[in-house]
Amino acid sequence: MRKEFEAMQVGPVRGYTSSQIILHWLIVVLVLFQLIFGESMSSVFRAAQRGTTPDPNDATLATLHIWVGFAILAAVVIRLALRLRQGPPPPPEGQSPVLEWIATATHWLFYFLLFAVPISGIVAYYWQPAAGEVHELGKPAFIILIVLHAGAALWHQFWLRDGLLMRMLKPGA
Numbered sequence: 347m348r349k350e351f352e353a354m355q356v357g358p359v360r361g362y363t364s365s366q367i368i369l370h371w372l373i374v375v376l377v378l379f380q381l382i383f384g385e386s387m388s389s390v391f392r393a394a395q396r397g398t399t400p401d402p403n404d405a406t407l408a409t410l411h412i413w414v415g416f417a418i419l420a421a422v423v424i425r426l427a428l429r430l431r432q433g434p435p436p437p438p439e440g441q442s443p444v445l446e447w448i449a450t451a452t453h454w455l456f457y458f459l460l461f462a463v464p465i466s467g468i469v470a471y472y473w474q475p476a477a478g479e480v481h482e483l484g485k486p487a488f489i490i491l492i493v494l495h496a497g498a499a500l501w502h503q504f505w506l507r508d509g510l511l512m513r514m515l516k517p518g519a
């Protein structure tokens with residue numbers, strides 16, 4: 347059994363696996379939810395600091411914000427473990443080293459934010475409210491990275507037509 351497993355590991359990595367693809371798009375949906383509805387958490391947090399009662403809708407969205415934050419953290423732990431175990435697929439053919447470097451840096455910055463933003467939120471909520479200032483920097487940082495990253499993926503797909511987007515849609519592509 348172990349031999350069969352080792353045999354499966356031999357050879358260059360071909361694309362992303364279905365678990366990596368599912369986790370990528372699950373995290374996209376969860377992060378977008380946080381970016382769109384995160385203000386409710388800020389309102390509830392400020393109301394708690396002032397000792398006033400928050401709006402009931404904000405209170406519901408704030409509870410969801412906490413659970414979605416924990417879900418993102420769990421998903422990124424699994425995702426990073428899969429990435430470290432199987433390594434990244436090779437860059438698209440003919441990609442310049444500079445663009446390759448920017449793509450790799452963007453991916454690692456995403457991983458950094460996907461850990462740092464939920465963890466600073468947990469620290470702010472449970473122990474040290476001042477960490478909320480670090481947590482709030484996550485929103486503009488994510489927006490900049492998402493615009494760069496999604497723009498690059500669409501540029502590859504529709505301008506260079508090298509099928510890069512398919513790597514995150516079809517296992518092994």
Ligand code: HEM
Pocket residue numbers: 370373374375377378429434435437449452453454456457492495496497499500510511512513514
């Ligand atoms: C919250 C938004 C997003 C986050 C956090 C995110 C994160 C990431 C990360 C970390 C990787 C690197 C995977 C690895 O090798 O470990 C990646 C790859 C990729 N993402 Fe995203 N992504 C987001 C949105 C999007 C969107 C909107 C698109 C499409 C328009 C997209 C398309 C891709 C593609 C095609 C790859 C593979 C790139 C390659 O193989 O070189 N992503 N994403």
